[in-house]
Amino acid sequence: MSLCIKGGEGLVEKIRTFPPSPVNEKLKTYRKGELAGIVRVSDRCVGCDTCRTQCPTGAMMGEIGTRHKIDYDRCINCGQCLINCPFGAIEQMSFLDEVMKKLEDKNSFVVAIVAPAVRVALAEEFGKPPGTLTVSRLHLALKKAGFHIFENNFAADQTIMEEGTELIGRIAYWELGLKEIEFEIKDIRPISWVKKVKLDLKEFENKPLPQFTSCCPAWVRYAEVYYPEILPHLSSCKSPQQMAGPTAKTYGALKVWKVNPERIYTVGIMPCTAKIYEASRPEFDSAWRWLKEKGLVTTKFKDVDAVLTTRDLAELFRRKGINPIEFSENEKPENFEWYSGGGTIFGTSGGVMEAALRFAWSVLSGQEPPALSEKWNFVKVRGYTHPRVEAKITIPLKSELKKEIGLDEVTLNVCVVNGIGYRGLHIKDVLEEVLAGTSKYHFIEVMTCPGGCLNGGGQPVEPMGTSWIDPVLPLPL
């Protein structure tokens, strides 16, 4: 099967896919049940060697002129090799056929978990310019195809509340020397609510600063395989996809859709090939474990049953004769279709960082972060042109905290790693400093793909681009 790139625009070949299948190799860095070989090199490889210079781990092996090969034990499944291959010689594992069958099955309740980066890329597959936004029309197209919607942005908002709370806990324990902290999380749109949170900071004894983000599954695997000592620094929060899956199968099934959780089949629709791997991780069956404890289910299931890439979704729409561009962009969201701007910016490099810090600012200062302020200068951590950016964010403390710790404000040093880079070029010294205890940062966001999920391995292949031009430069950018 092959998936079209940008409706045949340009010279770049189509991306071919293959059904999920085990790798015929004995692997050392995967646990039982984890999917390996999400991307593989086909015999169409001409050995141009572009992929090797975009691989963050050195998993892509081969010399110029020869068919390249992926060392799956070293591979973190990011798919950068695939989207940078000019010859379309790298293929992707796809659950498309399985999802198509589930959509036809009347007993299945298929839930699409749609990632933020998908809505700015899908239109490319239908002849629209890159960046064309499809939100409401994407939802309508998915519904027409038979899906129910659980916005991954909604789950990203959940993530940021968890991850932001964790960041506040680490800062309060390690930076402010507090034993416990109490605060309110509130929102006014669309439904006003307030939640009081009291953190016993003892649990942060083993969660040191700086805190790393944990949304990117390729980065998590990179840390596990190459820098296991760094793991206590990673946020203990699941990624939005893995929060969405169990929420859909528990709260969604029981309280919102009122269907038997065993009927729910969750499909992550992601800009990412590593998400296919992430969904297969054995620990991600928490919905089943919770429901089993309550005596509500018997059959074992995963939190996320299948993952489709943006390219896969476009192919699904094509097979079903659906063009998402033809739908209205003015549909009112319902249930899990609501989300905040903080959830949306997860899709771009610097987005998770900004969302978490907005949350931390709100909690620690007791005010909404100002739209424009010198102390709140986020421009530095946005953008795609630099592999690593840093900023200083000063948060004025609310009166209760001022009294308790005798400080007017707290300044956080933050860093965004915008793509791990060839053989870890952009991240290695950040990690070495953290391990040596000399890092000045409090919070570090890592996106394996340059630009973040927008440029993920599951996105439509942009024929004009290459992720990084570092390899042609004598010095790093």
Next chain:
Amino acid sequence: MKEVVLRHPLSSRIVHFVNMICWYGLFLSGILVYFKMVDNYERAFLMKLHILFAAILTLVIVSYIVVTPDRVFLFMQEVLNWDKDTIAWWKNFGGYPYKFLGKTKIYKYIEKFWFAKPGCPPQTKYNAGQKLLGLTVIFSLAILGFTGWFLYFFREALGKNGVLLFFNLHVWIAIIVTLFVTFVHIPLVLVNWPDFVSMFRLGSGTVPVEWAKEHNPKWFEREVAELKED
């Protein structure tokens, strides 16, 4: 002693020789790799060889331009000089179809066509066909060198469409020009044996005056005779 005239100076003969060896080395290694006619390990070795040949060829051509710019200028002046006789040569391909087929049975079927007429308008140092070949080789060397080295050193700066364009230009220009050289240039130069000998013999690159007068009368009259007078 037989009177001779210098046709190919030493610097040009060295460049021609290196070009010939490297071109075929590049072609064979490239073809074996592109069409995957050998296994992966051999392809890795052949690509190293390909790059080595390319480096030698690039070095020799750049040196030729730097060390003997006068020869490069004269050569370019000659291959770009297309007068009415150069154009007229194409009317019957310099009489070559007649030379090859005039005494065969096939000729009676083609004799009425323009390309089968006998005769050849007077040519300068190189005839029109050689001029076309010279231009083809110069431009193809430039394109192959540029695309090849760009793909080797700067492919990430090209983008995927750029890589594909450069890659396909590199492969297909090399194949087409090699076929042209192998099946047109080489057989014709073997027919013109004194020219072949002057290019490849160990001694000087001269041709007999009589041969020059017959094949390249304009060159002989305008340049060789003038030099003789001087």
